[in-house]
Amino acid sequence: MTTPTPSPASPASADTASLAVDMRSIVKAWPGVVANDHVNFEVRRGEIHALVGENGAGKTTLMNILYGLIRRDAGDIFVNGKLAHIQGPRDAIALGIGMVHQHFMLIPVLTVGENIVLGREPTTAGDIYDAARVRQEIGELSRRYGLTLNPDDKMGDLPVGLQQRAEIVKVLYRGAEILIMDEPTGVLTPQETTELFHVLRGLRAGGKTIIFISHKLKEVLDISDRITVMRRGKVVGHLITATTTEQEIARLMVGRDVLLRVDKAPANPGPVALAVEGLTAASDSNVPALRGVSFEVRQGEILGIAGVEGNGQSELIEVLAGTRKASSGRVLLGGKEITNLSARAIRSRGISHIPEDRRGAGLVLNYSVADNLVLGRQRSARFAWNGFVLMLNAILAWAKRLIAEFDIRTPTPETRARALSGGNQQKIIVAREMASEPLVLLASQPTRGVDIGAIEFIHRRIVAQRDHGVAVLLVSAELDEIRSLSDRIAVMYEGRIVSFEAAETPEERLGLLMTGGGRADAAASKVAG
Amino acid sequence: MRHLRFRFLALGVVLMLAVPLVAACGSTTGGGGTTTGKTIKVGLVTDTGGLNDKSFNHLAYTGLLKAEHDLGVRGDVLQSVTQTDYVPNLTHFAAQGYDLVIAVGFDMQVALGQVSQTFPNTHFAIIDGSPTDANFNPVPRANVLSLFFREQEAGALVGTVAGVLEKDQKTPKPTGVISAVGGQKIPPVDRYIAGYQWAAKMADPSIKVLVGYSNDFTDPTKCSGIANSQFGQGSDVVFQVAGGCGNGALQAAGQKGVYSIGVDADQGFVDKSVIVSALKKVDVATFDAIKFIQDGSLPPDYQATGEAPCVASTRSCTEFLFNLKNGGVGYAVDNLNPLPSDVQTAVTNLENAIKAGQQTPPETVS
Amino acid sequence: MNALLIILGLFKSPDVYHSTLTYGTLLLLPALGGVISERSGVVNIAMEGMMLTGAFFAVVADLAWHNVWLAVLVAIIAGGFMALIHAVVSIRYHADQIVSGVAINIVAAGLTVFLLNQFYGVQEIGSVAPQFLIPNIKVPVLDAIPFIGPIFFEQNLVVYIAIILLVAINIILFRTRLGLRLRAVGEHPSAADTAGINVYTLRYGAVIASGLLSGLAGAFLSIGLSNTFVPNMTDGRGYIALAAMIFGKWTPLGAFAACLIFGLGQAIYDNTSIIPISPYFLSMLPYILTLVVLAGLVGRSIPPAADGIPYEPGNE
Amino acid sequence: MATPSAPTTERTASADTPTPLSRVIAYLRPMGTPLGSVLFAFVVGAIVVVATRGNALLAYESLACGGFGIFCQNGENTALQLSNTLVFTTPLILTGLAVAVAFRAGLFNIGAEGQLVMGAIAAAVVGIKLGTWPALILLPSVLIAGTLAGAAYGGLAGVLKAVTGAHEVVTTIMLNYVALWASRYLIIGGPLQAPGAFNASPPVAAGAQLPRLVPLNNNLLFGLPQSVFTAYTGIFVSLFGAAIYFFIMRRTALGYEITAVGQSQRAARYAGISVRRTIVVTMLISGAFAGLAGAVVLSGLSHSLVDTYFQDTTGFDAIAVSLLGQNTAIGVVLAAILFGALHAGGQVMEADAQISHNLVFVLEALVLFSLAANFLRTFKFRLPAFGRSPTQPAELEAQDVVVGAADEPG
The missing domain is CATH 3.40.50.300 (P-loop containing nucleotide triphosphate hydrolases)
Incomplete structure (x- = not known):
């Protein structure tokens, strides 16, 4: 067994038995990327624990490992003090772990009831799905936690807030004691967020443990008891919410003080x-x-x-x-x-356009950097003779100019965009859209x-x-x-x-x-x- | 699972390397049996029906096997997948210096016309056809032997069986309706049906003969469907002229409890409903053609009227005709054995009349 | 006009209905297989190949052992084995399911003839004797009902089995826990996975089930409706079954209705002896009908959301 | 529906560090997967042969003999075998391109066979009905007619996809059957039936026929009468087609857009590319290649329209050709040569090794399995040193990946 490596900011010492979750020295690597690098993560029973970090810091990977969706390369997981062998979500569910995913795991064409009980369906003799019991059990849960839902509605017809509610009921239905909430507020209106926090506090009062993943610091300060901060696959801090500040968390998250203001002269608007x-x-x-x-x-x-x-x-x-x-x-x-x-x-x-979905819309990832630098202008007179025959030399020259001008770090103009980092991919788009004046x-x-x-x-x-x-x-x-x-x-x-x-x-x-x-x-x- | 597969791969590689070594020691060639003439090489090219067509391709191959055994010739076969394979397949044997290349089937006439011109010194034979140019006009080729059959004579004999039975109301459900299922509306098929129709009507003028085509020579379900529909129209005797497909008609007759008539080979074993079979001895014809090329011997009464006689010494011949008289076509009594005496009498009478040239069944379906 | 009257005249006799049901059933089995497989999210255009394999091994086994039940079992297993290949390649290796399906169809067409030659040399494969074919069953009493009796109660054993399977699969798919899970896997595998459902197991099961059903259909074809194997004897029936599945909007009952329509087409085609229309035109009709349906002229048909997308855990 | 991953190796070389060695590897890398797949197919095929008591080496030797005229046991003529291979290869290149261009746009054209048949029908109609035209006009007309008919037929599937969303796999399967039955109708009892023939049309006029590579006479060449060499000038049409494909895909905005649609429809839309129009145009081009294949075979080889009902597999082999050729022009040509050789070799294998030519289809399917499943990739991941999970997601989009890190798996 590996002993947990002491991390720079070591956690407030806690009795192991009072820990709901204790992940020790978790390692997960994809080729070229270490998503979790010897991560230690402890959650006390009955607390709301925030896991914060920038996009890509490794939060979701860590939680997917806890929930059994991803196999870890190394490390141990203890749940309620016992070494847990989590091979898949089924094991996690059996251990009382539930997860509300950032992208809801709901099936639009099924009913609310079917979605909630999926995987734990009550049946009558002969494996027949027992719709009556589903209604009754969901009704009970709804009353107990004040989460009203109609089990017979089609899931696809519900608004986002209610869908998330269904997700929470789904997790509770499985008897979860530990709830993982992955960026739950991203899709919610502030009112819905307030309502959600109300529900979460109610759950905490009912003895549930909640892991709250977020990069919104105000929310984290509002709802959590303790905070774990991740950066680039590593845990960089364990904090107690009551004694920390937004600035401290932000500094840990990004590794330095965030530059909040951009130096700019006053605008000089024209027509x-x-x-x-x-x-x-x-x-x-x-x-x-x-x-x-x-x-x-x-x-x-x-x-x-x-x-x-x-x-x-x-x-x-x-x-x-x-x-x-x-x-x-x-x-x-x-x-x-x-x-x-x-x-x-x-x-x-x-009109130039930097799209919100960089990898899906702004780039053809399997195209070279050079080809991506003409995306959308492939028929312009500048790059195509009569709008049809590509002028490869003009494209290459253009690419070389933009790569230099916008500091796109790529080995060659022919390298595939896929091989570049997110920042450099975005620079391709920015360069392309700005350079066309x-x-x-x-x-x-x-x-x-x-x-x-x-x-x-x-x-x-x-x-x-x-x-x-x-x-x-x-x-x-x-x-x-x-x-x-x-x-x-x-x-x-x-x-x-x-x-x-x-x-x-x-x-x-x-x-x-x-x-x-x-x-x-x-x-x-x-x-x- | 994973390791298993690796082992299989390893095994495969080892086997692949090892087997040829073993096999190299025992290369096989056809032969054996009583060798009567010089060893010649015979290539057989099937049409797209392939060897397992339960019809003439298979029968031709049977004839080749017999020739390998009895005559000591060496035989090889190529099966054609598409019609565009005919030329390269025929060419393959001709270019390899085979003494005789046999094309099986009407479908290969154009290809044979082409290849036989390219290899004027190679002997060719074709079953059910004669060489043509690209416009399907017959072209004379001294090096091609056409093997024709008077299918209408065999068809007439089984047609007599069906007609007399129907007239006597001795069929399972005497309705005065009989039928035939053809594979395709091509001459060898239609000659059978023409004779069948002609003879049945001669035996029972009030009889109704239904004719359907499956447009398929292999798929039994197609023919069983057509036969079933004919049974629905009242037919209680069905004559199959559709090779492997037609076996479905025989089977359907068995299931419906009506009579059926087999074709080409003796098909009594296929289904209990088969009362007689019309025979077309493609195997005999193939054998005779090989024997002719080997030693110049001619089958009895092979010659059609108006044809020039064959020259045995140069193996020059354009046509062998197989008919009732020389035993190239005929019939076999199967599961209605013996035939009712009046049926047997009528069949024998017609057989004799045809052999004597007193009766001539038509070649085309009326 | 005359042709139309003749065709209408056919409907007076029970024969055409009987044939429709028989042919419809032959298509129904692979179509049900397709429904199950695609409901679980694995596109299956390989019913053709699985059916052909089943047809081949049914005859091989029947000729070898003279036991029709064993032959049917072998056919089902053979179909299932082809499906297993499709499953492994497309589930385990995340292969493109259409390429895999095409490959299954090609390998089935090639392998059956290859084995035919290897097993039987250039000899004939031979025909199965009538007593070793899948029997036709007359249901006592009921078969005496005028008109109805000959249509429904003088059918091949497989027809009865297929109808029972149709009802059973419809119940399983829409009334049971298993069915709910299967549909969930086909709509949103990650959701099912996070709910503790084993996506792979269900998909393997569904694909293999499609192979078992197609294998049974193959046996029905070769040792039920026919008595031997001929190369490529399925003749596109697996593809028609695929069309029936789409036609029937991925539901068992809908697929059955479509199968009956296609079966009716075949039943009418059988009467080519008396219908004065080019049989080739008649042969085109089912395909044109399917195209019309696909073109949305007869209502859109929407596949399960995750149909054809290999599932890779942790990858939303 | 996942479309087969079509690596765009033609547009972008994956050379990240341009050292001489890595450059060589970069050139060879695109060949690795196809060659590995062929090897895999032959190994498994050998197992199948051996398991059924066949002689695998003899089988493969005779395949090689039939395909390339090497390792011949029975004195087969090398030139003749090469000519036969060329005959098979000629249409395979064009149908392979047809499937490849569709793959580039993320479309799966299983309908190459139907488009080929439609092309052949149109070519036959022109070649027969306008037979009096001078060859200089007639021959191009025949080829163009076939191309247009194929394009229209492929375009029909494209329009159905673009307008109603009907999946092209299903529509093209159905269209295959419609085409084959239509051709049967025309030549059996229909308007194109030749007098004296029962399932064929009359031959097209001499002026509508593509000449052979060697003049059609009985002068000896390589020890055989010249007329046995059926290889015809259609191969130049095919190679010209490959050149056009190369030009379209690599040097035109259209090719750029087709590939963009195949890679990401969202990116294509963003780039102002009409996805629907591109789908239709792609299927038009795809059908045109397949239709041209039909016209070329008709004009150069069969001369008459014949019944090919699922006996001819050119349109289906094309799927393997394009996948093995990695959807590149040169790759398609090489793969077409391979499969042409296999088909030509099947004949000799059957004659010399008594192994059914159907083994060729088994090999073809194995190549497809191997390419589709990318077994080779999994082999690589199983090398012990990596110690990573084999279920590594191919796309890391939704993954929690540290941004700024270089080199994601491509």
């Missing part, structure tokens, strides 16, 4: 570059996602769109970029209507999942674009990013711009607006609606 009037559009599931959005972006300014994810920001950007059709309203570029033109036409008219730059989550160095680089570049006279529309889930980059802020809520705010607006006010509160000056939404 209106992009104007949006009464835009409406439907989401993929065909429900209204944009309910009348109007705004203007001027040359040389950055308009930040703040909002909880899922309030129509993605759809707005897609409509502007031409990958989604607007059902009504107009988009004007420099006074000329471009509504519902094709993505190619819009791009050729001078656009009139308007749509930047959606431009620094998500990117290392600090690349974040700074990208932020500087966005500001440089603004100073160059480009109209920038910035969408980000990070309020800090919005506040430090934007010259003006538009707050989006439920498919509408509910308010335009100045860059200096306090975070609290933005938070309120983002969640549908503080509509004192709802004039904007009236104009929009």
Whole structure:
């Protein structure tokens, strides 16, 4: 048996028997990446324990190991003081561990009841599914924890908040004593988050142990009792919530003090570059996602769109970029209507787009860096003769120029984009979209999942674009990013711009607006609606 | 599982290397038996039906085996997968210097016309056909021997059996309806059916003869389906002229409790419902062709009227005709043995009349 | 016009219904296999090959041992074995399931003829004697019912078995715990996995079940409806079964309805002796009908969400 | 539906550190998987042969003899065997390209056979009905007619996919049957039946026929009459097709877009590529290659439209050809030569080793299994030194990966 290696910040000594979970020296490596490097992780019974770290720090891997979804390469797991042999979720469930995943593990075509009891279905003779008992048992659980659900509803018809509730009931139904919540608030509105925290506290009062994975420090400080911080696959700190501060956690998470402000000169806005009037559009599931959005972006300014994810920001950007059709309203570029033109036409008219899904949309991962640097412009006169025959030399020259200019760290222009780090992948997109000298730059989550160095680089570049006279529309889930980059802020809520705010607006006010509160000056939404 | 597979791989490699060493010691060639003439090499090319067609490809091969045994020739076979294989397969044997290359089936006429021109010094034989040019017009080739059969004569004999039984109401469900299932509407098939129809109507003028085609020579379910539908129309005797496919018709008759008639070979063993079989001795014809090439001996009464006689010394001949008279076609009594006396009498009478040239069954279905 | 009247005339006799049920059943077994396999999330276009393998080994075993039950068992196992290959390659090795299915179909077509030659040389494989074929069963009393009796109660044993399997599989799929889990695995394997359900076991089971059913269909074809094996004797029936499965929207009853439609087509085709239409046109109809369905002209057909996607744990 | 991973080795070499050795490896690496798969197939095939009491070495020797005219036991003529291989290879290159271009766009065209038949039908109609035209116009017309018919037929599956979402695998399977029955209808009792023939059309006019490589006469060449060498100039059409494929995929924006759609539809949409249009265009190109194959065979080899109902497997072999060729032009040509040689060799194997030519299909399927399952990859992961879980996710998108780390598995 391995003895746990003492970590730099050793945990507050606890009686082993009082530990619900004790993971010792866990190692998990993928080729080229060590996701968990001798991680020690202890959770006391009956506490809410926050596991924090940046995207990619190894939190989810660690929890997937605890839940049996991933096999560890080395290390031991003790549950309630006993060495646990976890080969799969089945073992974890038997040990009283339940997990609510970031991406819900729900099956839309099945009913709520079927989803909840899946894997532990009550049956009558002959393996027949006992729907009556399912209703009764879920009814009991719902009453006990105040989590109302109708077992006969089709899961796919429920809103996100209720789906998460079903996930929690699902875990409780399995008799879980230890609940792992992986980024549970990412998809929730602040109200739903408050409600969730209420439920979690109730569960803690009922003796359950909760592991709360998050990178949102305010929430962590609000809900947790103790905190474990991870960075780059290693545990870098064990903290007690009551005695720590946001800054301390942030410093541990990123390894140095986070640069919160971007140095930039005051904006010097020119004429209106992009104007949006009464835009409406439907989401993929065909429900209204944009309910009348109007705004203007001027040359040389950055308009930040703040909002909880899922309030129509993605759809707005897609409509502007031409990958989604607007059902009504107009988009004007420099006074000329471009509504519902094709993505190619819009791009050729001078709108660049840094998409939120870097690996899925912004890059063809199996293409070379050079090929990715012309993605979307493969038919432009610059790279293709008559828009058809590629001019490989021109592409290569262009690639070499951008690689140098944007410091893309790649062995050769022919290297596949897949082989590059996230930051360098993002730089490919940023380089491509900025180098084509656009009139308007749509930047959606431009620094998500990117290392600090690349974040700074990208932020500087966005500001440089603004100073160059480009109209920038910035969408980000990070309020800090919005506040430090934007010259003006538009707050989006439920498919509408509910308010335009100045860059200096306090975070609290933005938070309120983002969640549908503080509509004192709802004039904007009236104009929009 | 994992280790097992590795072991299998290792085993495979070892076997692959070891086996040829063993086998190299015992290379096999055809032969044995009583050798009567010089050893010649005979290549047989099947049509796309393949050797297991339970029909003429198989019978031709049986004839080749007999020749290997009795005549001491060396025989090799190539099965064609597609029609485009015919030319390369025929060419293969001709280029290898085989003395006789036999093409089995009507389908190979064009290919044979082409290859026999390329190899004018190689002997060729073809069953059920004659060489043609690409436009399907017959072309004379001195080096090609056509093996034709008077299928209509065999068809007429079994047609008489069916017709007389029907007239006598001795069939399982006397309805005055009989039927035939053909593999495809091609001359060798239609000659059978033409004779069958003609003779049955001669025996019982009120009889109704249903004719269906399966468009398939191999799949028994196709023919059993067609036979079943004919039984539904009242037929209680079915004549199969569809090779392996037709076996399904025989089987269907057995299940329905009606009579069936086999084709080409004696098929009494296939199903108890088979009362008689129409015989087409492709095996005999194949053997005769090989023997002719080997020693120049001719089958009895092989010659059709108007054909020039064969020249045994140069092996020059264009056609062997197999008919009732020379025993190349015929019939066999199977599971209705003996036949009712009036049936037997009618069959024998017709047989004699055809042999004597007094009756000539038609070649085409009316 | 005349042809139409003749075709309509066929419906007066029970024969055409009888044939429809027989042919429909032959398609139903692999179609049910397809439903089970694809409901578990493994695309299966290999029923054709599994059926062919079953058909071959049924005849081989029947000729060797003169025992029809043993032959049927061997056919089922042979079909299951081909399915196991598909399962290992596509589940264990995350192979593309269509490539694997194509390979199964090619290997079945090649291997059966190869073995035919190796086992029987260039001799004939021979025919199975009638007493060693899967028997037709007349249900006493019921078969005497006019019209209905000959259609439903004078069928091959396999037809009865298939109907029982149809009912059973429908219940299992939609009423039992096993069925719920199977559907969950096919819709969202990660969700099932995290609920403690063994995704691999269920998928292996489902794919192998499809092979067992296809193997039984093969036996029905070669030693039930026929009495011998001929190369490629399935003649696309596995593909028609695939079409029936899609036609039937991945449900057993829907697939059965589609199988009956295709079976009716075959039953009408059998009457080519009296129908004055090119049989080749008739042969095209089932495929064109399927295309029409696929084109969405007769309602869309949506596969299980995770159909065809290899499951790799921990990879959402 | 997962589409087969089609490595885009043609666009991007995976050379990360350009030392001379790694460059050599980088060039050889794309060959590793296909060669390994072929080796795997032959080893397992040998086991099958041995297990059924056959002589594996003799079988393979005669295969090699039939395919390439080497290791011959019975004095087979090398030139003749090579000519036969070329005959099989000619359409396989084109159908292989047809399947490959579809694979590039993430589409699985099982319908190459049907498209080939449609191409042959169109070519036959033109070659027969317009037979009086001068060869200079007629021959190109025949080939173009076949190409267009195949394109239309493939495009039909593409339109169904793009408009209704009908899966191309199922639609193309159904279209195969429709095409084969249609051709049967035409030549058996239908309008194209030749007088005197029962399941064939008349031959196309002489001016519609692709000439042979060696003139059709009985002068001796390599010890045989020249007319035995059926290899025809269709091979140049096929190689020209491969060159066009290479050009489209590597040097045009269209090829760039087709591959982008195959790699990531989201990225394609983002890049302003119409995914639906690209699917339709891809299937048009795919069908065009297959249709051209049908026209080439008709014009250069069979001359008449004949009944090929599932006896001809060119359209299905194409799947193995394109996968083995890794969807690259040169790869497809090499794989087509291999499979052409196997088919040509099957004939000799049957004659000399008494092993059914159907072993070739077993080998083909084994190659497919090996390529699809990528057994070789798993072998590599099982090397003891790695000590990693074999169920390593291929994509780390959703994984908790430390950002900034270089070199993810590709």
